[in-house]
Structures are given as C-alpha cells and as structure tokens.
Amino acid sequence: MNLHFFQLTLQTQVSLHPKCSKLKLTHLIFADDLILFVRGDLPSVQGAVHLLNLFTNWSGLRANISKTEIYFGGVSSAVKALILQHTGFTEGSFPFRYLRIPLNSCRNSTEVYGTLVTKIQNSLLHWSKPGRVQILNSVIFGITNFWCASALLPKAILKRIIKICKDFFLHVDEGCRKQVFHSWAAVCRPAQEGGLGVKEILSWNKALLAKWLWLLENDTSGIWAQWNRAYILSTGSIWTISVKDRYSECLCSILAVKEEIVARTGSIVAATQILNSWVRHGKFQVSTTYHWFRDKGETVYWFKALQGNAIVPKHKTCAILAASKHLPMVDLLISRGLILINRCVLCQVAVESHEHLFFSCTFSQDVWNALLQWMHLCSRSVSLWTELRWMAQTKGQRHWKNMWRKACLAAAIYYLWQERNQRIFTGHESSYAALLSQIQFTVKHRLLACNSLPSCLVAHLA
Structure with missing residues (x-):
C-alpha cells in the first residue's frame, strides 16, 4: 500500500500534505489504526479513497466507514462540503x-x-x-x-x-x-x-x-x-x-x-x-x-540494613517508616492534640515513642531477644537504630546470616506495630508466644522461597 501511494503521488493523482512533502510522508499506521495525510482538495482525497478500495480488493479487508473520520485544516467550507459529499466520511473534531x-x-x-x-x-x-x-x-x-x-x-x-x-x-x-x-x-x-x-x-x-x-x-x-x-x-x-x-x-x-x-x-x-x-x-x-x-x-546510614529480597515488601515499608520516625506514635499524636492517653499499650509503663517501641518496651524487648536467640546470636536487644547501624556496617550484606537478621528485624517491626494498632483499635491482644510464632513462621517461609540458601539454614528452618 505504501508503494502504491507513492506511485499515485508521482502521477500527481494525490498531492502530499503541505507539512509532509519534504519527507514524502503519506501515512502513519499502528496495528489497525491508520492515518492518511493528503492535501485538502477533492482529487487528493479521492486518490486516497481509491487506494483504500484497492487495498480492499487485494486483502478482503474493508475500512469501517462509520469509524472513519476526516479532519480538515485551512480548507474552505465549500471544498469541505464537496469532499464530505463524495467520500461519505464524517467530519472529525479535535482532539482525537x-x-x-x-x-x-x-x-x-x-x-x-x-x-x-x-x-x-x-x-x-x-x-x-x-x-x-x-x-x-x-x-x-x-x-x-x-x-x-x-x-x-x-x-x-x-x-x-x-x-x-x-x-x-x-x-x-x-x-x-x-x-x-x-x-x-x-x-x-x-x-x-x-x-x-x-x-x-x-x-x-x-x-x-x-x-x-x-x-x-x-x-x-x-x-x-x-x-x-x-x-x-x-x-x-x-x-x-x-x-x-x-x-x-x-x-x-x-x-x-x-x-x-x-x-x-x-x-x-x-x-x-x-x-x-x-x-x-x-x-x-x-x-x-x-x-x-x-x-x-x-543519604541515611541505615538503608543497606533494609535491602534484600529476604524482606517482605510490606515489612520493609513499615520498617523504613519506623527508622525515619514517621509512624503515628502516641507522642506525635499528643503533640498534635489528637489524643490524651500517653501510655504504651504493649507494656502500660512508659510514654509510647519510636525509641520506646523499638526496643525499650519490655514486650518488644522480649520478642526481639527471642528472635536473636532463634538466630543463634548472643547479643541482647538494643535500640532499633543501633541494630540498623550494626547491620548496615556489617560486611557481606547478601550473606544468609545477614539476610536472616534483616528479615527478622523488619518482620518484628511490622508485627509489633500491627499488635500495637490491634490493641488500640480492636481491644484484642495477642500473647508474646503467638506474636513470636507468627514472626518466625513468616520469616521462615520467606527465606525458604529465596534461592541459594545453605543446607544448614534450610535444615534449621524446616
């Protein structure tokens, strides 16, 4: 069709669009969407219609007249009416x-x-x-x-x-x-x-x-x-x-x-x-x-500690917000006058804040210490930012031990935050053992889904 269109232009049956003559641009096509460019006069338009009819004879495919529109620019009303009468096309309007x-x-x-x-x-x-x-x-x-x-x-x-x-x-x-x-x-x-x-x-x-x-x-x-x-x-x-x-x-x-x-x-x-x-x-x-x-x-110092495919995406999002101190803690809510209760719902002792919940709270301390023991680590719970700094500075970020610790830290932050919200908004409390079991279950299956885990870790998690 492109070759035949070019032959018609050489035979002066079709005049090129004024803004397409330098490139001899005749049409644009993508899948079944076709745009033809011709000068706004009756012989040129009739030549384009003739080309479409030839294509129909060759291929058996016919253009849908009801979906075919013609767009004019700088054409007089008389010429426009003549073209529409001879082609049977409807006049389109911008934008299309x-x-x-x-x-x-x-x-x-x-x-x-x-x-x-x-x-x-x-x-x-x-x-x-x-x-x-x-x-x-x-x-x-x-x-x-x-x-x-x-x-x-x-x-x-x-x-x-x-x-x-x-x-x-x-x-x-x-x-x-x-x-x-x-x-x-x-x-x-x-x-x-x-x-x-x-x-x-x-x-x-x-x-x-x-x-x-x-x-x-x-x-x-x-x-x-x-x-x-x-x-x-x-x-x-x-x-x-x-x-x-x-x-x-x-x-x-x-x-x-x-x-x-x-x-x-x-x-x-x-x-x-x-x-x-x-x-x-x-x-x-x-x-x-x-x-x-x-x-x-x-640049934040802790971003490497929350990278890797071992971390569940929603855990990572919550952990980043916690590390950035952007979670709506009680101390922030009080400062904005939104609530008056100033106690941590997990331990009922201190005022809730990012520093308290991760991991100065006795409840969150017990959870994190149990996870450290599960990972065969002798260290005790410290603040979240101390943990993040230690993980970020540790060599071998993709080593399976570091992946395990990252996954556990992010999961602990996520489920502690979820438990805190559950106690505030529904009044339902999960036990320390139930929360710990949920974290271990999630981390275990996330790690088992990762490739290249050593057999010793697979045996421990199985």
Whole structure:
C-alpha cells in the first residue's frame, strides 16, 4: 500500500500534505489504526479513497466507514462540503485519540486529561491494599508513562494524580481526611535517602521529555525527529529556538524542559554536556535523568540494613517508616492534640515513642531477644537504630546470616506495630508466644522461597 501511494503521488493523482512533502510522508499506521495525510482538495482525497478500495480488493479487508473520520485544516467550507459529499466520511473534531493519546491542533485543556485521572482511579479499585508501594510504581506509573512522554502534565492534573496516590498509600477513602506524619516528597525519595522509592511524577515527566530533546539532536532514523528537523529546526538548533504559538504541545513541553536544563547548568554548552552524560552505550538513561531532576535528600546510614529480597515488601515499608520516625506514635499524636492517653499499650509503663517501641518496651524487648536467640546470636536487644547501624556496617550484606537478621528485624517491626494498632483499635491482644510464632513462621517461609540458601539454614528452618 505504501508503494502504491507513492506511485499515485508521482502521477500527481494525490498531492502530499503541505507539512509532509519534504519527507514524502503519506501515512502513519499502528496495528489497525491508520492515518492518511493528503492535501485538502477533492482529487487528493479521492486518490486516497481509491487506494483504500484497492487495498480492499487485494486483502478482503474493508475500512469501517462509520469509524472513519476526516479532519480538515485551512480548507474552505465549500471544498469541505464537496469532499464530505463524495467520500461519505464524517467530519472529525479535535482532539482525537491515536495510541490512546489525545491529538489536538492546540494545547490540550485540563478536561482532556480527565480521562487519565479517571483511568487511574478505576485501576486502583481492582487492587487490594497490601503492597501499595509496588502498585503505585507498577500500575499507576505504567498508566501515566505514555502521557508523560507526550507533554508536561498540567499542574492541576499533577495535583489530582498525587492526591489519588497519597490517598491510596494512606488508605484514605474519598471524602475522608487523615493525619499525615510524613511528606509525600519523603515517600518519593529512594531508599538511600530514607524514602520508599515511589517515583515523583513531575520529575519523571521531565525526564521522559528530556529523552525527546536528546532524540531531536541525535536520532537520524525516526520520523518524528526528521519531521521536526525539516519543518521546525530548518533554520536553527533546538537549543536556540524559543516557544511559539504554532508549535505542538509536545514540542513546547520539550522546550520548557530544555530551558530548565539550561537554567540549572548555566549555559547551552553545559546543558549539552549534561544531556550527553545521560547516554550509555547509545541509549538514553531516563532513570539517571530522573534523579537529576528530582529534589535530593541526605543519604541515611541505615538503608543497606533494609535491602534484600529476604524482606517482605510490606515489612520493609513499615520498617523504613519506623527508622525515619514517621509512624503515628502516641507522642506525635499528643503533640498534635489528637489524643490524651500517653501510655504504651504493649507494656502500660512508659510514654509510647519510636525509641520506646523499638526496643525499650519490655514486650518488644522480649520478642526481639527471642528472635536473636532463634538466630543463634548472643547479643541482647538494643535500640532499633543501633541494630540498623550494626547491620548496615556489617560486611557481606547478601550473606544468609545477614539476610536472616534483616528479615527478622523488619518482620518484628511490622508485627509489633500491627499488635500495637490491634490493641488500640480492636481491644484484642495477642500473647508474646503467638506474636513470636507468627514472626518466625513468616520469616521462615520467606527465606525458604529465596534461592541459594545453605543446607544448614534450610535444615534449621524446616
């Protein structure tokens, strides 16, 4: 079909679209979605229809007239009416969707992006609450990636998406409010900085667009880059042009990212160097670019102590929040005037705080000491941060003994926190023995699911 279309253009039966003539671009196709580009006159449109009829004769596949639309730009009303009469097509209106992305002749309004927000909300309805961090990183950003790579999302849409993610992470139902003891920026930091590794969507948006900026300079085979160099960059470089009203939303977004890079680096030369530094073996590294755009925090000393596949993901999330002192402990609730009771529900002796619960509380001490004995360790319980520092500084982070201790520590934090909440909100108490048995059972099966465990550990856990 492509060859026949080209032959028709050579025979002047079909005139190329004015913005496609330099590249002799006739169509775009993906799966069963086809877009044909021709000049807005009757002979050219009739030639395109003739081509579709030839394709039907060759293949037996016929275009669905009810789903076929024609879009005009700069065509008079008389010519438009004539074309519609001869083809039987309906006139389409912008924006229309191609590969699920809205294509428009001007900047998309906030309402157009509403479908993205709706899709994210509907996706979360089908997922259970455990593993919220993994769901946010896989499902939510899997949905938004395609949109983020096409344009800078409007601020209003970004706020709505972030609110949806925050409410899902905090298990907040629509219309409810919940006290937050850690910022969303802290949640979006990587583990090295005490965060949970959820991607910060605005920085990810900019990183994906920075890839297009690099492609404009270096891609020689892609149609998109060739078209922009032929019609937009024919008189200058991407580094020298500025935003104009006639530019597409995608290109305006790329230019905005370019301006930010230049502003942060200080010059075009430095911006070019930093852009090229994000390339490895000829491929643009979006993840490296993302870390350049995001706000960075200080590296925490304990992050290595909570790494490894031996730790259950939900245990790791709770342990990171505990190590960062972001769990809603009684001392924090009192400081905000939310409650008046100031006793630890596990020991009924001291005021509850992160330092007390992990592991100054007699109940939590007994649990952790029993786990140390189960791991054949002679040390006694100390504070959580002393344990984390010791584990982080220990050599051989992937050694099975260290994996065992990490899994036990994270599980102890998670189940102690769960027991504390259970006693406060349901009044149900688990015994020390029952809690210890639950931790050992979970850790044992998690470790047995890991590969390359030594036979001595397998025999001890079995």
